[in-house]
Amino acid sequence: MEHRIQLPTIESAMRSIHAGDTVFISGPLFGIRDATQIRIFDRGVRPPADLSGHFVIHTAPNVKKRPDGGYEKICIGTTTSTRMERFSPLLISQYGVRGIIGKGGLLEGSTVAMSTYGACYLSIVGGAAALETTQIEEIEEAYWEDLMPECLWKFRVKDLGPLLVSIDAHGRNLYFDVKAAAKKKLDEMF
Amino acid sequence: MDYGVVEDVAKQLYIFALKTIPPDVTDALQRALERETSDSARSILQTILKNIEVAGLTTNLVCQDTGLPVYKVRIGSDCPVDGVKLRRAIVRGCERATVEHPLRSSIVHPLNRKNNQLNSGEHMPAIDFDFSDGNCVEVTMIPKGSGSENMSFLKMCLPSEGIAGIKRFVVESVFNSGGNPCPPTIIGVGIGGTADLCARLAKNAIVRPLGTHNPDPEVARLEDDLLEMVNQLGIGPMGLGGTTTCIGVNVEMAYTHMTLNPVAVNTQCWAARRAVATIWPDGRFEIGH
Numbered sequence: 323m324e325h326r327i328q329l330p331t332i333e334s335a336m337r338s339i340h341a342g343d344t345v346f347i348s349g350p351l352f353g354i355r356d357a358t359q360i361r362i363f364d365r366g367v368r369p370p371a372d373l374s375g376h377f378v379i380h381t382a383p384n385v386k387k388r389p390d391g392g393y394e395k396i397c398i399g400t401t402t403s404t405r406m407e408r409f410s411p412l413l414i415s416q417y418g419v420r421g422i423i424g425k426g427g428l429l430e431g432s433t434v435a436m437s438t439y440g441a442c443y444l445s446i447v448g449g450a451a452a453l454e455t456t457q458i459e460e461i462e463e464a465y466w467e468d469l470m471p472e473c474l475w476k477f478r479v480k481d482l483g484p485l486l487v488s489i490d491a492h493g494r495n496l497y498f499d500v501k502a503a504a505k506k507k508l509d510e511m512f
Numbered sequence: 513m514d515y516g517v518v519e520d521v522a523k524q525l526y527i528f529a530l531k532t533i534p535p536d537v538t539d540a541l542q543r544a545l546e547r548e549t550s551d552s553a554r555s556i557l558q559t560i561l562k563n564i565e566v567a568g569l570t571t572n573l574v575c576q577d578t579g580l581p582v583y584k585v586r587i588g589s590d591c592p593v594d595g596v597k598l599r600r601a602i603v604r605g606c607e608r609a610t611v612e613h614p615l616r617s618s619i620v621h622p623l624n625r626k627n628n629q630l631n632s633g634e635h636m637p638a639i640d641f642d643f644s645d646g647n648c649v650e651v652t653m654i655p656k657g658s659g660s661e662n663m664s665f666l667k668m669c670l671p672s673e674g675i676a677g678i679k680r681f682v683v684e685s686v687f688n689s690g691g692n693p694c695p696p697t698i699i700g701v702g703i704g705g706t707a708d709l710c711a712r713l714a715k716n717a718i719v720r721p722l723g724t725h726n727p728d729p730e731v732a733r734l735e736d737d738l739l740e741m742v743n744q745l746g747i748g749p750m751g752l753g754g755t756t757t758c759i760g761v762n763v764e765m766a767y768t769h770m771t772l773n774p775v776a777v778n779t780q781c782w783a784a785r786r787a788v789a790t791i792w793p794d795g796r797f798e799i800g801h
Contacts, residue, residue: 399576449783451576452567
């Protein structure tokens with residue numbers, strides 16, 4: 323099934339989509355990465371923007387600084403999510419994040435948090451940044467510029483997708499399904 | 513040798529490598545799409561191919577990850593070169609690409625994580641020197657994606673584990689990597705040598721074009737066997753299932769000690785970026801794949 327989501331969104335909207343569905347999103351989208359979340363969770367600094375009801379994307383973009391102090395997009399893509407597994411349940415439970423966009427998947431803790439609070443993980447095609455950049459309209463804000471390029475970014479996107487729902491709010495994790503089948507094959511081989 | 517030219521080429525090569533995918537890789541992805549049976553895997557492969565096209569049309573970077581800048585330099589025996597000046601020119605070319613394009617600086621101090629916004633620092637860019645016959649300098653540039661570099665593995669297998677031990681370690685490495693390295697991947701395998709040489713061979717293996725084989729027939733057979741085995745896992749494009757986990761396994765080998773059986777795995781993402789420049793002492797140069 324295909325869904326179009328306007329951000330920010332609410333719990334019931336996230337409960338109505340399922341693993342295997344396709345999603346396109348429009349509206350504001352926050353970019354975060356390792357250093358951003360180390361500051362939020364390990365150093366205990368509250369993010370300067372309200373993430374409640376929003377989606378975040380695991381990214382650190384190529385940008386060009388404009389004379390007015392803003393940033394122009396050059397190339398924006400997505401990084402591996404599994405590195406940031408330990409932060410993800412907290413983004414959902416403490417800050418009300420409803421969707422995490424990334425590649426490579428998230429693990430058990432995030433899967434449980436998504437089903438408890440009503441959030442999803444949406445897979446984008448890693449490396450397909452040239453295409454992704456065309457779906458990002460503008461960089462609205464860069465908070466914590468000292469972390470460049472791992473700032474807290476606020477983008478505005480239009481029909482960003484197709485995103486595959488790979489962890490849903492009902493406890494299903496497609497990466498776990500693929501890994502379980504691969505483990506069986508591995509055991510047969512050796 | 514004109515080191516100003518070397519500097520310009522080192523800059524252009526980094527940017528060219530980031531914006532294009534070598535034709536052997538695009539062909540392999542296209543063939544994978546034709547063979548792939550899973551609908552979701554086909555859709556991912558279509559997005560990948562579309563992205564390569566969009567990068568070409570918009571002259572943009574294929575992937576946002578500017579990677580670890582790696583330069584592999586081969587100096588011809590009839591080419592007069594000052595190694596110190598050559599190295600300095602390459603470092604400056606890498607830094608100029610970063611500032612002048614501009615590119616995201618991805619390189620940080622390993623302890624304090626400070627980023628000098630130049631994609632350089634101690635031992636960065638990583639530069640290897642080698643030698644060959646000829647009257648030119650050949651420079652291969654690899655902006656090595658970090659998602660796949662994080663999926664690097666080394667095991668000092670026992671001699672008694674033999675070829676079976678090597679195979680098992682490679683297949684387990686691909687299994688453990690899952691969707692993290694942006695499959696379909698190229699798997700570079702180093703066998704033999706010392707621990708550090710083995711790891712370098714694995715990196716050299718990911719640079720060898722697809723469709724080529726190791727000249728040693730026993731090693732070439734290992735490449736074919738490993739490709740078939742890893743694709744049986746069903747990890748698929750982006751780790752979401754399918755028959756295309758890997759589009760090539762390249763193995764490079766060195767003789768080793770009778771006590772050792774080292775095996776190293778270096779993973780390359782589908783965006784297997786690499787570019788090659790040939791530079792002559794009179795200042796002429798060519799850039800391609």
